[in-house]
Amino acid sequence: MEYVDSLIDLIGNTPLLRLGRTLDLPQGDPQAGPLVLAKVEYLNPGGSVKDRIATRMIEAAEASGALQPGGTIVEPTSGNTGVGLAMVAQKKGYKCVFVCPDKVSEDKRNVLRAYGAEVVVCPTAVPPEHPDSYYNVSDRLSSQPGAWKPDQYSNPNNPRSHYETTGPEIWKQTEGRITHFVTGVGTGGTISGIGRYLKEQNPDVQVIGADPAGSVYSGGTGRPYLVEGVGEDFWPECYDRDVADRIIEVSDADSFAFTRRLAREEALLVGGSSGMAAYAAKQLAHELAEAGRTDAVIVVLLPDSGRGYLTKVFNDAWLAQYGFPTSAEAPHQTVGEV
Ligand code: PMP
Numbered sequence: 001m002e003y004v005d006s007l008i009d010l011i012g013n014t015p016l017l018r019l020g021r022t023l024d025l026p027q028g029d030p031q032a033g034p035l036v037l038a039k040v041e042y043l044n045p046g047g048s049v050k051d052r053i054a055t056r057m058i059e060a061a062e063a064s065g066a067l068q069p070g071g072t073i074v075e076p077t078s079g080n081t082g083v084g085l086a087m088v089a090q091k092k093g094y095k096c097v098f099v100c101p102d103k104v105s106e107d108k109r110n111v112l113r114a115y116g117a118e119v120v121v122c123p124t125a126v127p128p129e130h131p132d133s134y135y136n137v138s139d140r141l142s143s144q145p146g147a148w149k150p151d152q153y154s155n156p157n158n159p160r161s162h163y164e165t166t167g168p169e170i171w172k173q174t175e176g177r178i179t180h181f182v183t184g185v186g187t188g189g190t191i192s193g194i195g196r197y198l199k200e201q202n203p204d205v206q207v208i209g210a211d212p213a214g215s216v217y218s219g220g221t222g223r224p225y226l227v228e229g230v231g232e233d234f235w236p237e238c239y240d241r242d243v244a245d246r247i248i249e250v251s252d253a254d255s256f257a258f259t260r261r262l263a264r265e266e267a268l269l270v271g272g273s274s275g276m277a278a279y280a281a282k283q284l285a286h287e288l289a290e291a292g293r294t295d296a297v298i299v300v301l302l303p304d305s306g307r308g309y310l311t312k313v314f315n316d317a318w319l320a321q322y323g324f325p326t327s328a329e330a331p332h333q334t335v336g337e338v
Contacts, residue, residue, distance in 0.1 A: 006091055007045040008055055012165045014043045016173050016299065017268070022261045023282050025289060033289040034179075034296035036281050039170060042270060042305035046083040049166070049303040050152075053189055054084030056161035057150040058092070067148040072097060074142040074149050076134045079108035080229065080304050081152050086115035097147075099138040104228060108308045124224065128234055153187050154237035162193025170194065170299050171201050178205055180288075182281040183301040184230035184273040185209040185217050185247075188239025190301060195243035209247045210280035218249035226252045226322065227272040229303065248280040253324045255279060259313050263306060272313050274302035 004010060016037040025033035041049035061067035072095040073085055082098040089096050096117035100109060101124040109119045120141070122134040130136065142149035152158050170178060181198055183190050195207035211218040215231025222233025227250075235241075252272075259275025262268040270278075281300035288296045312318050316326040 007087055008091060010045045011051045011055060012044070013169060014040050016040075016170075017266075019266060019278065019281075019300075021265050022258070022278070023285055025285060033294060034285045034298055036285050036298045036300060037174070038268065038278065039166070039299055039301045040268070040270075041301060041303050044084075046080070046087045047305050047307070048080035048083065049190060049301065050080035051084040051087065052161045052165055053152060053155075053158045054081060054088050054150075056157040056164075057152070057155050058085065058088050058094075060155075060157045061148055061150065062092075067094065068146065069093065070146070071095075072144070072147045074138055074144075074147045075099070075152065076138040077152070079104055079112060079308065081150075082112045082117060082119075083115060085150065086112060086117045090116060097141055099134045099141065101134050103226070105308060105312055107311060108228075111308065152189065152238070156238075158187055158189035158238050159193035159196070159240070162190055163197045164193075166190070166301075167194040167197025171198060174297055174299065176201065177297045178202075178299050179293075179296045180206045180208060180281075180284060180298040181301075182208045182210060182248075182277055182284060182298060184277045184303065185211055185215075185239065185244075186230045186232065186273075187236050190303070192238060192240035192243050194301070196240065199243070206245045207243055208280065208284060209244045210277040211247050211249055212255065212276065213249045213251050217244075218247045227255045227276050228309075229271070230273040230276060248283060250276045250279050252322070256313050256319060256324055258282070259306065259309075263314070268302070269306035270302045271304040271306055271309050274304065274306075275313070277301060277303075 019036045044051040074097045076099040086096050098112050099120045103124045112119050122137050126133050128135050185191050191209050198205040212225040212227045212231040214220040214223040214225045255272050255276035258279040259272050277300050281298050319326050
């Protein structure tokens with residue numbers, strides 16, 4: 001019989017999927033342009049890339065004694081890390097309390113509650129040092145006896161999990177032929193861990209961060225943007241400032257329009273940060289095609305599923321409320337309009 005004992009055993013080893021029509025490159029000609037391969041992380045059992053870091057962070061805390069039997073895991077999270085932590089915690093008998101900014105969709109909060117976690121919601125429109133900011137609220141909760149805060153922003157096991165799993169998977173899946181790696185940047189764990197691993201295998205691999213306009217990584221001051229899970233208003237410890245060769249800034253409008261195209265034209269139902277990263281990968285693919293780099297192999301990481309955003313990115317009324325074009329108005333955007 002073929003089975004696993006735990007969902008935890010199903011984390012990782014996600015497939016690479018070749019992107020097609022949404023790239024707007026000439027089709028059917030193998031010399032036409034670079035290969036763009038999507039690492040589909042929503043196929044992890046908790047539905048996102050964050051399953052990978054949850055396991056590593058909990059196991060390291062158990063080993064160091066920071067997390068004791070029956071303890072409580074307290075973490076500020078936009079949802080995905082929470083799902084990963086809740087899944088592992090349930091298996092191991094820990095309680096979970098998650099602190100979310102108010103821009104995180106109600107769908108995502110309800111998912112965390114469904115796994116048995118408690119959710120505390122904090123305002124986005126306050127600076128990080130404000131007592132009600134989600135960083136400070138989680139600090140207060142995690143100073144309770146028996147509580148442990150994984151702190152995905154500074155925990156070295158966050159980038160380490162990518163250095164040890166996601167990076168080697170991509171290298172093996174592309175048979176070492178990857179030339180460019182593109183990913184969104186939130187805590188910086190994904191880009192730092194995978195980027196370091198790939199550059200150690202081949203220093204010529206280019207590592208490209210995709211970032212919402214307004215976030216610090218692309219030179220912004222942290223001004224609000226709507227894409228969830230990526231961009232920051234501070235520099236997290238997990239972000240290795242030496243790893244990215246380039247940051248591509250993507251607007252909310254382009255991120256959302258491309259997220260919708262991925263669902264309608266590639267049947268890839270993914271979240272807004274995936275649309276953002278894939279849009280940056282498409283832009284890069286066009287630049288490389290123009291430069292005659294038809295040998296390029298671009299891997300873009302798609303962190304989560306679109307199911308958590310049905311009332312937002314996939315809702316015309318929600319998009320229209322912010323003045324973004326709906327799919328009816330902008331079914332095909334080309335990179336020339338960037
Ligand atoms: N996309 C989503 C939806 C996320 O939740 C996160 C994690 N905050 C990211 C992208 C970015 O990944 P990382 O934190 O590893 O930079």
